[in-house]
Amino acid sequence: MTSTYEFRIAGTISAELLGTFGPIQTRRDEHETVLLLQASDEAELYGIIARCETLGLGLVGFHRLHCEERPAG
Numbered sequence: 001m002t003s004t005y006e007f008r009i010a011g012t013i014s015a016e017l018l019g020t021f022g023p024i025q026t027r028r029d030e031h032e033t034v035l036l037l038q039a040s041d042e043a044e045l046y047g048i049i050a051r052c053e054t055l056g057l058g059l060v061g062f063h064r065l066h067c068e069e070r071p072a073g
Contacts, residue, residue: 010058
């Protein structure tokens with residue numbers, strides 16, 4: 001089963017770096033960029049975390065969204 005995760009990244013992420021994640025939803029909070037990404041299992045989730053680290057992104061935190069939290073669309 002695929003789950004949607006909210007990743008909070010410190011600062012602003014360039015469009016080029018965002019493109020490395022494929023089609024995703026993003027939004028800006030006060031000092032963070034929020035990415036909504038899907039992962040079908042733990043390996044895929046850890047791959048996303050590793051990609052953030054490889055790209056030098058400041059991962060502030062992440063959590064799985066519950067069904068009622070998922071964005072419409």
